Amino acid sequence: MASDLRNQYPAASSADFNCASFEPVRAFKSEAHVPAVLEPIGLARSDGKRPDGMTLIPWRLGRSLLWDATCVDTLAASHIQATSSMVGAAASSVEQAKRRKYENLDSSLIFVPFGVETLGPWGPEARALFKELSKRVIESTGDPRAGSYLGQRISLAIQRGNAASIFIDYKLITLFFNAYGEHIIRQMLSDGGVSIEGKKLTNLHYADDTFMTSASEAEISALQLWLETVSATMDR
Structure with missing residues (x-):
């Protein structure tokens, strides 16, 4: 069953990992002209780990900005x-958890958790910070496309940090479909889309009721989201 396969082949991205912390620093320094540093000393959170970055001059309201980026597995059992x-x-959940870890932070700092998922979605605080940073980069460079370029670089940083995990997810999805036999994927064959061991998958359709009764609704929805998201990424 799908849940058994996940237990046997856990995705590497089920644990949080940093995947986009460098790009904001680059944008702050080179484009928004706001000096920033990685992993500032003396600002450990409740578990002893340091945040990803901090601006060296005030960001807003006379306070420096401190951020901590985390990438979580969209298909992890816990999510x-x-x-x-x-x-x-x-x-969104990981952003809330991050904020709790920094609840005792010095009030002279503005803390923003930057949460993203392996399949692409960003948390609300990550989107808000990106929007503000993009505005400043556009104002600094005079290029109205600068914000879009920054978003692309952050997305690429996420993909690079996520590469090993995506490979294991491919293996997991392949095992999932193979567990139910070839008939489950016979309506998904096409000339384009996501390639999984030679098979081309674009949309998730079900050939009969076997799959529907064997997998949970959450597993079906997550697999459909996974295929649609990766298909869209591959098509760009």
């Missing part, structure tokens, strides 16, 4: 129920 029903649920 699948939520992510199958709401896009970005895992990213």
Whole structure:
């Protein structure tokens, strides 16, 4: 069953990992002309780990900005129920968890958790910070496309940090479909889309009721979201 396969082949991205912390620093320094540093010393959170970055001059209201970026697995067992029903649920959840870890932070700093998911969604605080940073980069460079370029670079940084995990997810999805036999994927064959061991998948359709009764609704929804998201990424 799908849940058994996930237990046997856990995705590497089920644990949080930093995947986009460098790009904001680059944008702050080179484009928004706001000096910033990675992993500032003396600002450990409740578990002893340091945040990803901090601006060296005030960002807003006379306070420096401190941020901590985390990428979470959209299909992790701990997130699948939520992510199958709401896009970005895992990213939003990890942002809330990050904020709790920094609840004792010095009031002279502005803290923003930057949560993203392996399948692409960003958390609300990550989107808000990106919007503000993009505005400043556009004002600094005079290029109205600068914000779009920054978003592309952050997305690429996420993909690079996520590469090993995506490979394992491909293996997991392949095992999932193979577990139910070739008939389950016979309506998904096409000339384009996502390639999984030679098979081309674009949309998730079900050949009969076997799959529907064997998998949970959350698993079906998450698999559909996974295929649609990766298909869109491959097509760009």
